[in-house]
Ligand SMILES: Nc1nc2c(ncn2[C@@H]2O[C@H](COP(=O)(O)OP(=O)(O)OP(=O)(O)O)[C@@H](O)[C@H]2O)c(=O)[nH]1
């Protein structure tokens with residue numbers, strides 16, 4: 001876990017004890033793989049991986065609800081707000097291999113709007129953990145619903161899973177699409193409007 005993660009700006013502060021413990025474990029893993037962990041190129045690799053893996057899972061130290069609540073503004077606007085093409089980098093919890101792609105998020109406010117940057121921040125806070133794409137999609141939706149109590153929330157994620165590309169079934173071009181909707185987006189017309197707004201990104 002990364003030290004002092006109360007603020008989501010402090011992702012570079014690594015806990016020394018945890019970094020050393022992770023590095024010790026990676027040294028064993030590299031050795032088990034048949035490599036010489038003392039050779040020049042690998043000497044610092046366990047520490048590098050230890051930091052990288054903490055970065056890739058830094059979402060555990062973030063509070064997504066708080067991220068949204070930190071930038072709520074009162075507004076009458078009641079039209080659909082869409083933030084699309086948000087890069088997603090996550091790791092499948094089954095193989096700890098990356099899955100990555102785009103998230104498209106929309107909501108219809110009900111008295112409160114949120115600072116736009118907070119939406120990708122929430123996507124990141126949930127993505128930077130060990131995940132399945134379905135849960136990631138639901139968590140983003142639920143968080144926005146809880147923080148803003150909007151008329152509706154829509155989340156679509158399209159992603160490629162390295163565990164299906166580099167290994168296993170080895171399907172290089174498969175893309176998985178997941179979606180989750182609340183409120184107004186459960187109505188056909190609203191959902192179609194959202195889909196048409198992000199459609200050029202959906203295959
Ligand atoms: N539903 C879902 N499945 C995922 C996700 N990421 C990885 N998986 C799947 O998790 C499953 C784990 O299945 P297992 O049969 O236990 O693992 P495995 O033997 O490595 O499976 P293969 O990948 O088919 O070789 C695989 O089918 C993966 O494709 C995800 O985000 N959502």
Ligand SMILES: [Zn+2]
Nearest residue numbers: 092094095163
């Ligand atoms: Zn996997």
